Amino acid sequence: MNDAAIGPAPVSEVSLDALDRAVGRATDALLAQQRPDGHWVFELEADATIPAEYILLRQYLAEPDDLELERKIAVYLRRIQGDHGGWPLYHDGPFDVSATVKAYFALKMIGDSPDAPHMKRAREALLARGGAETCNVFTRFLLAFFGVVTWKAVPEMPVQIMLLPRWFPVHLLKISYWARTVIVPLLVLRALKPLARNPRGVTIDELFVGDPKALRGIHKSSHQKEPWASFFFALDKALQVVEPHFPKGTRKRSIEKAVAFVDERLNGEDGLGAIFPAMANALMMYDALGYPEDHPNRATARRAIEKLLLVKDDEAYCQACLSPVWDTALASHALLEAAGPEAEAAALRGLKWLKPLQVLDVAGDWAEQRPNVRPGGWAFQYNNAHYPDLDDTAVVVMAMDRAREKNAAGPDYDMSIDRGREWVEGLQSKNGGWAAFDADNTYHYLNNIPFADHGALLDPPTVDVAARCVSMLAQLGEPLDSARMKAALAYLEREQEKDGSWFGRWGVNYVYGTWSALCALNVAGVDPQGPMIRKAVDWLISIQNPDGGWGEGCDSYKLDYKGYEPAPSASSQTAWALLGLMAVGETDHPAVARGVAWLQANQDESGVWPEDTYTGGGFPRVFYLRYHGYSKFFPLWAMARFRNLKRANTPQVAFGM
Numbered sequence: 001m002n003d004a005a006i007g008p009a010p011v012s013e014v015s016l017d018a019l020d021r022a023v024g025r026a027t028d029a030l031l032a033q034q035r036p037d038g039h040w041v042f043e044l045e046a047d048a049t050i051p052a053e054y055i056l057l058r059q060y061l062a063e064p065d066d067l068e069l070e071r072k073i074a075v076y077l078r079r080i081q082g083d084h085g086g087w088p089l090y091h092d093g094p095f096d097v098s099a100t101v102k103a104y105f106a107l108k109m110i111g112d113s114p115d116a117p118h119m120k121r122a123r124e125a126l127l128a129r130g131g132a133e134t135c136n137v138f139t140r141f142l143l144a145f146f147g148v149v150t151w152k153a154v155p156e157m158p159v160q161i162m163l164l165p166r167w168f169p170v171h172l173l174k175i176s177y178w179a180r181t182v183i184v185p186l187l188v189l190r191a192l193k194p195l196a197r198n199p200r201g202v203t204i205d206e207l208f209v210g211d212p213k214a215l216r217g218i219h220k221s222s223h224q225k226e227p228w229a230s231f232f233f234a235l236d237k238a239l240q241v242v243e244p245h246f247p248k249g250t251r252k253r254s255i256e257k258a259v260a261f262v263d264e265r266l267n268g269e270d271g272l273g274a275i276f277p278a279m280a281n282a283l284m285m286y287d288a289l290g291y292p293e294d295h296p297n298r299a300t301a302r303r304a305i306e307k308l309l310l311v312k313d314d315e316a317y318c319q320a321c322l323s324p325v326w327d328t329a330l331a332s333h334a335l336l337e338a339a340g341p342e343a344e345a346a347a348l349r350g351l352k353w354l355k356p357l358q359v360l361d362v363a364g365d366w367a368e369q370r371p372n373v374r375p376g377g378w379a380f381q382y383n384n385a386h387y388p389d390l391d392d393t394a395v396v397v398m399a400m401d402r403a404r405e406k407n408a409a410g411p412d413y414d415m416s417i418d419r420g421r422e423w424v425e426g427l428q429s430k431n432g433g434w435a436a437f438d439a440d441n442t443y444h445y446l447n448n449i450p451f452a453d454h455g456a457l458l459d460p461p462t463v464d465v466a467a468r469c470v471s472m473l474a475q476l477g478e479p480l481d482s483a484r485m486k487a488a489l490a491y492l493e494r495e496q497e498k499d500g501s502w503f504g505r506w507g508v509n510y511v512y513g514t515w516s517a518l519c520a521l522n523v524a525g526v527d528p529q530g531p532m533i534r535k536a537v538d539w540l541i542s543i544q545n546p547d548g549g550w551g552e553g554c555d556s557y558k559l560d561y562k563g564y565e566p567a568p569s570a571s572s573q574t575a576w577a578l579l580g581l582m583a584v585g586e587t588d589h590p591a592v593a594r595g596v597a598w599l600q601a602n603q604d605e606s607g608v609w610p611e612d613t614y615t616g617g618g619f620p621r622v623f624y625l626r627y628h629g630y631s632k633f634f635p636l637w638a639m640a641r642f643r644n645l646k647r648a649n650t651p652q653v654a655f656g657m
Contacts, residue, residue, distance in 0.1 A: 014596050019643045022600050026636035027338045029607030030331055031346050033632070038349035040331045041324035042629030043310060045317070046618065048077055048087040048099045050276050052106035053142065054305070054318040057280050059109055060145060061287060062197035069309075070110045072316035077103050078118055079315065085125030090554045090614035090624040095125060098139040101132045101207060105146075109202045123207060131209035136622075137218060137453050138277070141186065145284075146196045148203060153215040155450035156239035157183070159191040159254040160246060162261070166368075173368050174443040176459035177387045180365065181273030183451075184261050185285035191251060194288040222559055223455040224448045232449040259289070265386045266297060271304030274381035275321045279304050320618070320625070322381050327629045328354055329378075329395040333657055334633035336402050337640040344406065351403055351413070354378065354396055358416055359388045366427060369439045373426030376419030390427055390434045391465045391506065393420050394472040398656050401475055421476055424469050428484060432491030433461025434469040436506070456619035462505035463495045463513045467520035471656025474524040489524060492517055493532055499563060500535030508615045508624075509556040510564065511573045514540060515580035522583040523656040533584050540577050541591045545569045548594035549602070550577040551613070557620035571609035572627075574598055575634035579641065585652040587645045596642045599635045608632050 034040055051073050058066075082088045086100035104122050112119055126132065135143070143149045162184070164171050172180050205212055217237075262282050265272055271279035279301060286298040293299065308319045328350045335347040359375050364386035367373065377388030378396050397420040400413040427439045435441055441459040446452060470488045478485050496502055496517070497510070504513030514536050521533055544550055549569025556565065578595045586592055602609055609631040616625030641653060 014593050014600070014642070016643055016646060018600065019596070019639060022603055023338055023636065023640050023643060025603065025607030026632070026639065027335065027340070027343050027607075030335065030632055030636060031342065034331075034346055034349070038328075038346075038353035039324050040327045040350065040629065041322060042327050042627065042632070044319050044321060044323045045626040045628065046320045046623065047089045047096070048080060048103040048106075050308075050320050051076060051317040052099075052102035053276070053280060054309075055106040055109055056102070056142065056146070056196075057283070057305070059198055059200060059202070060196040060284065062199045069311065069316060072311060072314065073318075074107055074110045074112065076315040076317045077107055081118055081122065085121035087122075089622070091612045091626065093554060093614075093624075095129065097126065097129060097132070098135045100126050101135050101139055101204070102142070104207060105202070105204050108204060109200060114206060126207055127209060132204070132207040132212070133209060133215055137451055140215075140218070141189075143204075143212070145189075145194065146198055146203070148205065149212045149215045151190075151193055152240070153212075153217070154190070155218060156243055157187055157190045157451060158239060158243050158246065159187040159258060160250050161187060162254040162257040163250060169443075170446065170449070173365065174441070175446060175457050176441060177365060177437045178273060178275060178278070178459075179457045181265065181275065181278035181387075182281060184258050185272070185278070185281035188255050188258050188285045189281065189288055191255065192288045194284070218450050218453060221453040221455060224452075255289075259285070263297060266300060267304075267384060267386070269300060269304045269307060270381055270383040271301065271307075273387060274379070274384040276305065276308055276318065277320075279308075320623075323627065323629070324382055325354060325357060325378050325392050325396065326380050327627075327633075329392065329399050330637075331629065331633045332399045333395070333402070334637040334640070336399065336406065337637050337644065339640070339644070347399070348403060348407065351396075351400055355400075355413070355416055357383075358396075358419065359385045360419060362386060364388065366438050369441075370426050374419065374422060376421075376423030378420070387437055388423075389436045390424055391436055391468050393424055394465075394468040395657065397421060397424075397472050398475055402655060417476070421472070424472060425484065428469070428488070429461045431461055432487030432489075433463070433466035433495075434488075435459045435461045436465050454619060454622040456622055461491070463492060463502040464504045464506055464516040466491055467502075467513075467516035468657075470520035471516075471523050474520070475656040478524075480525045485524065489521075489526065492520065496532060496535070500537075500539035501564075502536070504617065505620070506617050507576075508552055508554055508573070508617055511540070511543075511550055511552050511576050512615070512617075515576035518580035519583045519657055522585075522652060523654065528584040528652070537581060537584060537586060539564075540581060541589070544577070544591050544595065548598035549574040550595065554614055554617075554624050557617065559621070568613075569598060569602075570613045570615060570631075571599060571602065571611050571635045572613075572615040572630040575638035578638040579634075579657075582638075582641055582645060583653055587642065587651060592642065596639060599639055603635070609635050 084095045086095040087103040089096050100122055140154050144151050144154050272282040283301040291298040310317055332347040332350040335343040359377055362385040363375055377393040379388045380392050397417050400417050404413050429440045436459055438459050447455050447457050501510040502513035502517045518536055543564045547569055550573045551567035551569045552573055553567040574595050581592050611631035614624045614626045615630055616627045618625050
């Protein structure tokens with residue numbers, strides 16, 4: 001372990017009076033960021049690809065120049081360039097080919113000279129790694145749009161997929177919501193093969209070792225397995241030959257069906273799927289079909305993208321999506337833990353803002369798998385009615401239940417809680433777990449198609465989401481021996497790793513998953529002295545850094561992961577570890593005191609915690625997120641809980657989070 005990388009020696013004594021002051025500063029900082037209508041929304045930062053794609057999208061459409069915005073995005077892209085010369089997928093991460101290709105292309109489009117030192121470093125580093133030839137499928141699509149490579153370099157995806165029956169092995173309803181919303185407009189674009197207007201005439205042939213026009217096919221990814229991979233790759237080659245000969249009538253009907261899919265889910269100015277890649281593809285689809293700029297759907301799609309921009313005084317970037325429901329629900333939990341009239345009033349304002357955002361009248365795509373379940377979930381974003389998610393819903397319901405317990409005379413949350421619970425119950429998968437957006441989205445063979453080189457085509461059940469749903473149900477009184485709970489707990493037990501940890505799909509990573517599982521097992525009433533919980537506690541304590549904190553890197557998602565690798569302490573992960581340990585009765589363990597002391601020692605004067613690390617998992621090994629709110633509410637939550645448990649002389653917490 002690199003002691004120099006993980007801070008000073010730990011402090012084991014915690015003064016509750018000093019802790020009160022630290023909690024007060026953190027509470028004040030969080031209150032200061034609440035919006036006037038009661039909600040919170042923090043920056044949601046990804047990597048270089050989204051702001052780069054934003055720049056290239058504008059040039060694809062030949063939109064009027066906004067040189068000041070371009071200048072600010074360029075400042076951002078140059079700042080996050082890695083020491084290795086390229087662009088990583090997360091802070092201080094390794095070189096990533098596709099991120100580097102897109103960032104270089106965007107900077108050149110903005111006007112950076114290929115001879116500039118930072119551009120030369122990027123180009124040389126990329127060529128040393130095999131050149132842009134090794135970029136991923138999504139990057140190849142972008143390069144094909146700009147004519148850098150031919151469509152022979154891109155997997156074949158016939159738009160006639162839209163007409164396939166539900167029972168067919170390859171079907172849109174068998175993939176995840178995010179893949180579905182990205183792919184449907186992309187099918188139209190693949191069929192029409194539009195060419196970017198590119199008024200500046202920028203190309204990036206210099207990033208290729210060979211002739212980019214000669215690039216063909218795509219290589220099998222490390223996650224893809226035989227015999228499925230060989231079958232799908234052979235099918236792709238066959239489709240490349242026969243697709244031009246498909247009947248024109250089916251092509252027309254398929255395009256119409258794809259457009260109808262997008263139109264129905266356009267989601268106003270929150271955008272298709274409320275995620276940038278789907279929104280950008282929808283806009284380009286409308287453009288390729290000849291929709292004028294003032295067509296209502298095209299204009300709406302364009303305005304939605306602008307709402308993802310985050311423009312500061314000196315730099316700017318485009319976010320992949322927005323996280324107001326998630327941020328508001330978690331901030332409310334933290335403030336309910338911090339307690340006090342002002343904190344609790346702010347939490348109630350947040351919950352009041354959340355209440356009308358519950359989706360009660362739209363049976364989204366999830367209903368294809370569960371047609372008899374009534375809507376009742378919350379989405380992650382401001383609006384995404386076709387795609388609410390289980391994680392947000394469980395967290396919102398638990399916060400409302402806590403508020404209901406604390407404020408008997410407050411708002412009536414009963415109906416909201418009941419409908420949320422009903423929806424969560426209805427989306428439990430057959431294996432006992434829960435996924436983020438769908439039930440039983442487990443067609444793993446589809447991750448072997450050439451398009452799925454990212455390995456994130458599906459939305460299977462995961463421990464962190466399942467644990468949140470177990471926490472919610474148990475907090476609401478679901479008995480430990482109900483069939484639903486028995487199946488869920490059996491799922492959690494099966495998924496525990498040999499070292500005692502759990503994999504965290506949507507947060508980095510085993511610390512996140514283990515915190516989630518321990519909270520669920522606690523509130524469900526599982527014996528804290530039983531082997532499942534003991535193994536997890538021992539693992540968490542064993543990986544605590546010498547400085548008292550906890551940390552974990554995004555590389556823990558790698559396919560050849562063999563066990564925890566030391567990483568510098570981070571406030572989010574330290575808070576998760578503490579919340580997990582306290583949930584199962586370890587409040588008095590010295591490791592907990594050391595962790596709380598680390599949080600106290602690393603709080604800055606403004607009351608928050610500096611945190612550059614990425615602690616959110618978008619798609620493992622492909623896309624990561626830095627939730628700027630995590631360092632503002634999770635440490636507050638952990639410190640306040642420690643204080644509360646110590647003052648009450650209670651060994652553990654009864655809430656699900």
